[in-house]
Amino acid sequence: MSYRPMDYIAALAEFNKEGYLKSSMRNIAGSAGVAIGNIYRYYKNKDELFDELVRPVYERYEANMAEMRQKISFSYSNDPPDVLKYYSKIEATLIDLFKTFTAEMTIVFNRSEGTKYAHAKPDLIKLSFSVIESMILKVRGNESLSEYETALARMLSSSLVEGLCLILRDNKEGYTYKKLVDQLLSIYSTGLNSVIQQMQASGRDQTQ
Amino acid sequence: MSYRPMDYIAALAEFNKEGYLKSSMRNIAGSAGVAIGNIYRYYKNKDELFDELVRPVYERYEANMAEMRQKISFSYSNDPPDVLKYYSKIEATLIDLFKTFTAEMTIVFNRSEGTKYAHAKPDLIKLSFSVIESMILKVRGNESLSEYETALARMLSSSLVEGLCLILRDNKEGYTYKKLVDQLLSIYSTGLNSVIQQMQASGRDQTQ
Amino acid sequence: MSYRPMDYIAALAEFNKEGYLKSSMRNIAGSAGVAIGNIYRYYKNKDELFDELVRPVYERYEANMAEMRQKISFSYSNDPPDVLKYYSKIEATLIDLFKTFTAEMTIVFNRSEGTKYAHAKPDLIKLSFSVIESMILKVRGNESLSEYETALARMLSSSLVEGLCLILRDNKEGYTYKKLVDQLLSIYSTGLNSVIQQMQASGRDQTQ
Amino acid sequence: MSYRPMDYIAALAEFNKEGYLKSSMRNIAGSAGVAIGNIYRYYKNKDELFDELVRPVYERYEANMAEMRQKISFSYSNDPPDVLKYYSKIEATLIDLFKTFTAEMTIVFNRSEGTKYAHAKPDLIKLSFSVIESMILKVRGNESLSEYETALARMLSSSLVEGLCLILRDNKEGYTYKKLVDQLLSIYSTGLNSVIQQMQASGRDQTQ
DNA sequence: CATGAATGAGCTTTCATTCAT
DNA sequence: TATGAATGAAAGCTCATTCAT
Known part of the structure; x- marks a missing residue:
């Protein structure tokens, strides 16, 4: 660089x-x-040193994410939402940044406790949550998630994001990033789909 | 209490x-x-205050886990290992303890850096890893994991454990614990199974 | 008691x-x-606890000592002063008090650092010093001690008092107190006398 | 310096x-x-600050003392032991060090409670004791000291060492050290000799 | 009178930050 | 610019002392 x-x-x-x-x-x-x-x-001080290291990378990341959020909120009103499609976008963005700024991104997502960047991971989780949320809503055709569904979506988004962060934290070489992340997303989407199908099934059962 | x-x-x-x-x-x-x-x-001091809070809970947890580890290592020499079976055991133990000692367990697994309990989460991840590892090996019939498979198993075990910890950290009421954790395990196992099937398939392809 | x-x-x-x-x-x-x-x-507090323990004994001791000081200062203007005579008086006083109030006296003289009784030993040393001083002066017939003589007298008085205190500190039974103190005084006086004789001799030499 | x-x-x-x-x-x-x-x-901390001040001086002192102890224990098997000879050696060592490192030596011997140097004075007293003990034994020709003799030797050695320490503590200029210490040793040896002679005499009396 | 939990000043030590050189 | 000695707030911990019960 x-x-x-x-x-x-x-x-x-x-x-x-x-x-x-x-x-x-x-x-x-x-x-x-x-x-x-x-x-x-x-x-100026420890805070600013941290900031100087992390801000440029974080700003790029934020710009991409802002764009993403808009697209997602826009597509809420549209046809079949595709979780995987959005995750792939997020994935691409993250992988790209992580490959170029491995250390900085790792720090933002895993080592920023005590700084103003500590919200980065929770934010990503929220985004992830809203993707899952919108997906469930579309499939189920309701206004809002039940308490249990909320907890489930929160858990899944957290777990997924943690999974992403862990891959990024531990695999220094970068070239397996994509494969691993793809795998993780595939596992989640396969599993998630079957869960949703069960939901639909049981939803129908209850309706009948 | x-x-x-x-x-x-x-x-x-x-x-x-x-x-x-x-x-x-x-x-x-x-x-x-x-x-x-x-x-x-x-x-007596900060260390002991922490210890006093956490030890009783951790000791129960450890006792259960030790038992679990023995069972797992014993079953390695046996027929089709059942990931879900082991995870259910771990799940039961964790859920039980988390329900009763939410704060203490959260601290052990998420807030114990700087104490002698910091190894708790890594240990759980290791256990989780060895379960996934043994499963892949049985299905694939090889001696050891490839570098990529190792990365994958590490990622999955970490992600899974983080998922568990997150559920436990955020859902204070306790009553949905079991359902959520079940769901998480189900998602993982469904996704994992399809991944492994792909592995087998691609393995056969490459052999032919 | x-x-x-x-x-x-x-x-x-x-x-x-x-x-x-x-x-x-x-x-x-x-x-x-x-x-x-x-x-x-x-x-009322730690200080007063200490004081309560030590004051009655110290006051008796002080009363005796005050008397002693007067006698000594009175006898300065008189005939052959007798070091041993005074020391015997001091000895008698100390031994008596030590036998009766072993712990208290030991504390006053050896364990009172940090209290208002810390001056007790230095005071005794001063008294001892003034006895030796007066003796030397009488023998030598001068107005005041030379710098060296002062140092010598200070050292001897200190050493002697420390010797007394040590006996008192270590010999718990009390019955050998007198014998030991006598011995110490005897050693000192024998040694001191010969030193003073040498002084007189060398003084005469220098005069001739 | x-x-x-x-x-x-x-x-x-x-x-x-x-x-x-x-x-x-x-x-x-x-x-x-x-x-x-x-x-x-x-x-690094209070301990090390103290150590830094005191160690160089103490190490020199210890080296000299170790040598001394060997000589003394060697001469035990020989002819008339000469208390004065050994004390002169100790004296020379101490005076030398005290002249150069007045404050440090004073601290080691009088202000080191609570540190690892607290044993310095007791050690010196033990050495002094063993010199006096061996002397009494040679003169008296017995196997071991009586209880009273032990108390006496202990008292004398303590008193003597305290005397030395006091000289060193109070006489800052250093030039009179040697003269004063010589005088102290002379007083002790003169006094001690006469005491031992009395012992011999009374010993003979009792035997007859 | 007796209790011992509670108090808080003061100790040693750490570390981000400043500033004379 | 660069240096690193100096600063002082704040942490963990101790202990004489107080006070509600």
Whole structure:
């Protein structure tokens, strides 16, 4: 990518390894081979250092996601919603960013406790939730989810997102990302479909 | 449950919200409406306070899990291993404990970084992994997993366990636990089965 | 002696063993078998507890010593002063008090750091010093001690007093007190005399 | 001596005045005119600060003492042991170190309660005791000291060592050290000799 | 009178942050 | 610009002291 000073790289590594809270400015300075004071010439404080590392990547991600959300909310009023279609979009976006900014994305989604980016994962889960929600609604043709369906959708979206994050966190090389994520999505969609079919079946049963 | 002094409850809440590391004894004392020094009448130090909260629950959990591990390793030498069967056992154990000790179990699995219980979730993931691994091996009839299969199994076990933990973390009422977890397991097993069938199919293709 | 409540005895033991600073009110209450709060019904605080224990004994001691100081200062203007005579008086006083109030006296002289009785030993050393000083002056017939003589007298008085205190601290039974103290005084006086004779001799040499 | 930073000097003074236990890092920082945190740049903790001050000096002292102990235990099997000879050796060692490291040595011997150096004075007293013991035994020709003789030797060795420590503690200039210590040793040996002669005499009397 | 739970000042130690050089 | 010594708020913990029961 663009030129990265030593302290940028060291900070990335430290945040990645320890998370924001346990990361120490001294450690970062130390492994960057610069004086602690010097970091503060370029970054106002620990928060801003983190922000500087993560913001550019997060903004790209957010832009893509905003677009996605619009499409999804638009398609709510349309024909058969295709969960997989949206997930594939999300997948493509995420994989792309993760391949290019592995460390930064990992940090945003897994190591940002204590920062203003801590909402990134919950946000993604909410998005995922709304996809699943809309799908169920269309299939079932109701106004809103039952309490149980809500819990189910929440759980599934969380689990799915966690799955994505884990793949991204652990598989450093990048080339298997897509295969793994595809697999995960396939498992979920297969399983989800059969669950929904059961719902429909039992829904019909109850109606009769 | 049984009677709990204010500081026990406050500590539970603080650990649950902040995790062990960020939790502060002063905060706990504060929200318990108690002077900082008084906590030390009942708990030798922060570590012991955490331990006191978590140990009884964790020990029960561990006892059940140890039993489980034995059964699983025993059945490796036997006929068709049944992933669902084992997961149901784990499920039953977890659900039971989570229903009774929601906060404590959540803390063990999601907020124990910095304590000696931090291994709990990784351990559960390992167990989950070995179940999936043994299943794939039996179906495929090989000695060991390929690198990709390993990544897949790791991802799935992590994702599954995270899913379980999330259900447990977010659904405070407890009564839907079982249904949700069942659903999650069902989705996973349905999806997993179709994945494995594809594996077998593609394996046969490649052989021909 | 007179009736002593449990906490008095326990405090005595604790102060004796740990010294004032390291002594803990909790320990004292604990080994007295009373509640910590109860001690504060009888003694305003740690300082006063210590004071209550030690004052009666110290006051007797001080009364004797005051008398002694007067006699000594009176005899300065008189004929051959007799170091041993004064020391015997001091000895008698100390031994008597130590036999009766072993623990209290030990505490005053060896365990009172951090209290207003910490001056007791230095005071005794000063008294001892003034005895030795007056003796040297009489023998030498000068107005004041040389710097070296001052240092010598200070050292001897310190050493002697420390010797006394040590005997008192370590010999719990009491019956050998007198013998040991006599021996110590005898050693000192024998040694001191020969030193003074040398002084006189060398003084004469220098004069000639 | 060599260059000493302010906090070194302040720590030396605080430990010297208050002893290890009562010394407070805040006080040391305060009188060094330094923020509390800064001391921890140079010394890992209170223990290490003390250790850093005292170790170099103590190690020299210990090396000399070890040598001494060997010589003494060797000469036990030989002809008339010469108390003065050994004390002179100890004296020389101590004086030398005290002249160069007055504060440090004073701290080791008088202010080290609560640290791993607290044994220094008791150790020196033990050495002193063994010298006196061996002397009495040679003169008296017995196997072991009577209870009373033990008490006497203990008292004398303690008193002597305390005397040494006091000289060292109070005479800051150093130039009179040797003269004073010589004088103390001379007084002790003169006195001790006459005591032993009395012992022999009374021993003979009792035998007849 | 007796109890012991509760209090809070003060200790050692850590670490993000500042600033004279 | 770069340095790293210096800063001080805040954490965990102790213990003399108080007070409701």
